[in-house]
Amino acid sequence: NAGVTQTPKFQVLKTGQSMTLQCAQDMNHNSMYWYRQDPGMGLRLIYYSASEGTTDKGEVPNGYNVSRLNKREFSLRLESAAPSQTSVYFCASSYGGSNTGELFFGEGSRLTVL
């Protein structure tokens, strides 16, 4: 099984450019999440979707938008990229609600904004 698949794995953008990170899971999970990981900062929640058709802001949502396209797919969009958005982005999913804790992560998407 593929689990959680993220694309692209690497991306370099110029300031002001836009892009979308794609995420898909094949585990029939209800909830999906986007985190960013920066050195010394741990994992910080950007947005999450508790179920198909719903999305909510996390700790650091500014500069991002999300779309829960269907039960399998959850995309993260940067409308106008900034150097502060240089980071490693992780998509995750869980079967239960967002407080059950057992998340399955993708391999990450490494984004550099110049």
Next chain:
Amino acid sequence: GQQLNQSPQSMFIQEGEDVSMNCTSSSIFNTWLWYKQDPGEGPVLLIALYKAGELTSNGRLTAQFGITRKDSFLNISASIPSDVGIYFCAGANQAGTALIFGKGTTLSVSS
């Protein structure tokens, strides 16, 4: 907002040594979890704890959910080179919106 204080930030140990790391919070959590992240990969769940006082083992790993529900620790016994990575604690509460992660403990093991 809620924060998890994870310590130590990094550890450098010899193969065969035991390791202990912990996580504390000013808030009560109903769930404590420990994840490991290998270089270039996403985090993977090691142990999940759901009850105050619970002590759970997974091979050489042992974790406990603190009685006060505000802390947890993870022990690794007889470390080996493949234990290298970043270990994250994470907590969730009934009213929470999603997992909150600590900043991680980076473990280096020399053989």
